[in-house]
Amino acid sequence: MSDILNIAREAAKAALDKKARDVVILKMDDVTIITDYFVICTATNRTQAQAIADNIEDVMKENGMKILHREGLKEAAWILLDYGSVVVHIFQEDMRRFYDLETLWGDAAAVQVKSELG
Template identity: 45%
Template sequence: MQADQLKDIVIKALEDLKAKDISVLDVRDRTSVTDFMVIASATSSRHVRSLADNVVIEAKANGVRSSHVEGGAASDWILVDLGDVVVHVMMQATREFYDLERFWRDAPHLGAAGSD
């Protein structure tokens, strides 16, 4: 599966469960670790977990065999590593504190979604 296809699956999985402020960063020219970083906010720790779980479920349903998840059930930040796409699901306060978008500010932003 192409990285662009996986990115689209991740975005849809996040949108399906009402993730907030989805941001997509194209980091292909900045790191060899991954192609895209997707950052999304959640409204509660339970929402963080549900969003991360849905990303893993949808990725597996579309043939992505391996994923690595960091962060616990009551966490305010869960990272889902799908290889070509790394997903950060965070509580808004955690997102503001770590400000990953600023850290990767020179990476092209492919727009935001799920901002409802």
């Protein structure tokens, strides 16, 4: 297992620690050059989405990952945290259904989020 996959799993675990739902890791390096992994999750409301983002940022910082770009934190309908090799998407339910990244990037392999993470 690569170090980058471990970082993606840490981000997924951080999301689950704040009760994120439907957490998915997509292996992107076979389908695009923009990143190695997407971590995608759902929050039930703005406050939870912001808490998930804050927790992920804390965990990623502890793992030596510097954030390159962040957007959507204030509105929190879709928060994007870009760490280069790992990009985290935190959606509220309607936005996740609308953008449907799993279908858009349907050629990307899903990485199992281990049950011990949740």
